[in-house]
Amino acid sequence: MCRKHPKVHDLPTDLQQLVYMFAFNMPKKAVQGSLNTFLEIKRWKLPFFFYRDKIWSWHWKTFLPSPLKKFMPIEYYGGSFREIFDDDAVYCFLLGLDFRMRNVRQFGNRHAWENRMLASWRVMDSLAAYYWMLMRSKTRVLRKHTIYKIYYT
Numbered sequence: 001m002c003r004k005h006p007k008v009h010d011l012p013t014d015l016q017q018l019v020y021m022f023a024f025n026m027p028k029k030a031v032q033g034s035l036n037t038f039l040e041i042k043r044w045k046l047p048f049f050f051y052r053d054k055i056w057s058w059h060w061k062t063f064l065p066s067p068l069k070k071f072m073p074i075e076y077y078g079g080s081f082r083e084i085f086d087d088d089a090v091y092c093f094l095l096g097l098d099f100r101m102r103n104v105r106q107f108g109n110r111h112a113w114e115n116r117m118l119a120s121w122r123v124m125d126s127l128a129a130y131y132w133m134l135m136r137s138k139t140r141v142l143r144k145h146t147i148y149k150i151y152y153t
Helices: 013-024 028-043 087-096 110-119 121-136
Strands: 054-057 062-065
Touching (some): 087 121, 110 121
């Protein structure tokens, strides 16, 4: 009886490569790169609405669960990590903010945040920190006439 569960990294290098090619039809380096990036994104602890639940897979031509929930290399989703994030929900969050308030515009206006999002998907980490900071704020951060007001008060 095996005392510990065997792991892929316990195998010789050539055999590891065969396992990765069999499981994902990709070399070990590409799979490890995707896995490391997904683990980094999970460490950011983003709000739930920043993520998409299902993402279109161009390889399988269907919607698959997010690779953060069920791992699959990013190449099966079109090769861009930007696909993981729900841009529409993030833009709605930015639209709901009242940038006239001092604590809201402290780190830039709405246009600056949108430009940062277009430049790189890695801005989600700082946007999440900004979100958590605003949620701890004692002053109003949302516009007065938004549908979110009933949830916020």
